Amino acid sequence: MSHLSTNLVHGDDNTFRRVPDVIQPINVTTTFSYNEDPEKLVKAKDIEEGVITTRDPVYSRLSHPNSSKSEAVLEQLLDGHVVVYNSGLSAFFAALTYYHPKVLAIGNGYHGCHGIANIFTRISGLKQVSLDQYDQLGPGDVLHLETPENPFGTAHDLSFFVAEAHKRGAHVICDATFAPPPLQTPFEFGVDLVMHSATKYFGGHSDLLAGCLATKDIKVKNQLVSDRTFLGTTIANLDSYLLLRSLRTYEMRILRQSSSAEKIVAYFATNKDKYPALDRIYHSSLQKEEFVKQQLRGHSPVFAIELKTSELAKRLPSRLKYFHHATSLGGVESMIEWRAMTDPGVQETLLRISIGVEHPDDLIADLDQALSSLS
Ligand SMILES: Cc1ncc(COP(=O)(O)O)c(C=O)c1O
Known part of the structure; x- marks a missing residue:
């Protein structure tokens, strides 16, 4: 297996390489012409039912070449199936939408994630408890662990919280923005969903907004991709180009x-x-x-x-x-x-x-x- 530095440069070589340019173009189009060969036309139903798993880009709210290419590179980096979003908070919103817990255990951490949790409390009565009240979690609930934690850069014990949440049938989301790989690899400790604000280290140049979720379960990825289509939270064209450029270094x-x-x-x-x-x-x-x-x-x-x-x-x-x-x-x-x-x-x-x-x-x-x- 090749190393991370190599995969960051070549991880998307086989994904949507549609032109010979070494640096792939920024696609400003929102829609893509369908294949001229009638035999190659793919029905939405076949995609939905998993009969066909890949297709050419259709409409940029679903995906576009550089969103798919940045996902391909991030999959190498995060060692899971990755879905990219137009911000870190969009990723967290998608994660809570996916799990729709009755109880959320959440620590201090980034105040914006509390803003999202408060929206769920307002619209669907989500109960929020602090991290050390994990005993209130039940099957299908969520423990959200940000580690290291914003703004202090101090770490929480992933293994401990994963064990306590799983004992009660709850899922664990880890916001690992502050220590991305290779500094920390949360899947090693049994986390269900890894979240990053890609605006930070993956972007690295303070010039793009993006977020991502990583999962070990392809079915989870497929549902997240489907939800993202309707939430309208796919990464933007220019931002995905910039993200891809940044991931190389x-x-x-x-x-x-x-x-x-x-x-x-x-x-x-x-x-x-x-x-x-x-x-x-x-x-x-x-x-x-x-x-x-x-x-x-x-x-x-x-x-x-x-x-x-x-x-x-x-x-x-x-x-x-x-x-x-x-x-x-x-x-x-x-x-x-x-x-x-x-x-x-x-x-x-x-x-x-x-x-x-x-x-x-x-x-x-x-x-x-x-x-x-x-x-
Ligand atoms: C730990 C953490 N998570 C999530 C976010 C939200 O990310 P974004 O600004 O890309 O929406 C931030 C932003 O500062 C953050 O620090």
Whole structure:
């Protein structure tokens, strides 16, 4: 079997290679002419009944060449059947639509996922409980585990939560956006559905919105694809082209970003006393629990810090040279966010930091001068 870096470049070689161009074109069309050979026309009924499993593109709300090609590459990366969406939240909406649980156990994590859960509570009475109330789950319910967790980059014990949910007949969705492969591979721990905001590391350049779900069960994929047709949440044409371009260099980026973050966290954890403004650092590399070592082959490029006061936290971003003060993460450029700007549920002393591909020593020097200037 070939390696990840090779599969990221060649995983879609046999999927919709319709022109000789090395870089596949951006298809702006919404509809595709049917085959001129009447013998090759495929009925929707045969697709629905699984008599025929592949067909040429029909209409771009169903799929289009670059959406299929990005799915082919993501299948290599996530080691499952993959469905792509036009955002990470569309992927989570699709997952909850698919399982339609009566009870959802959900941790803190990304506030947007709570927004989706609240829609289900409003329209169908979904009961939401916290992660440690897993004893309230029953058959067909869902435990949604985001690990490592936004905005802290700290990890939860996947094996533990999967065992507790499965014992009760519930499904587990894992939002693994913060530590995508090869840093973490949730299927190894028995997760049913893996979710990613592909806007982050898979996109990697802060210029596309996408999401995906991965499953080991082809029947689940087929249902998700069918639902997506009617939800209208397929990835857009340009975004799928950009996603495909980005996936080619994904492995190099994620490994660099992860090792840089670990180095930067280690430096500030060791030298914390030099910075009177700095109160706390959060990251899975600082966690001592045994499961962290078993679960993570590398740490998230995202971590969080707390400063002594909210006023200091508000001021730090403008003192930095190499960090954009903006929301989001996963891009090649480092970012910092005074998290109170977008997340109503966090303490106002908190800053989320996303490490890019710049040299880690330059980022340490930049954070050092900015933190020192506050003291
Ligand atoms: C952990 C996590 N999950 C899901 C999302 C939502 O992704 P998107 O912005 O692509 O909808 C985000 C966005 O920040 C996130 O951080």
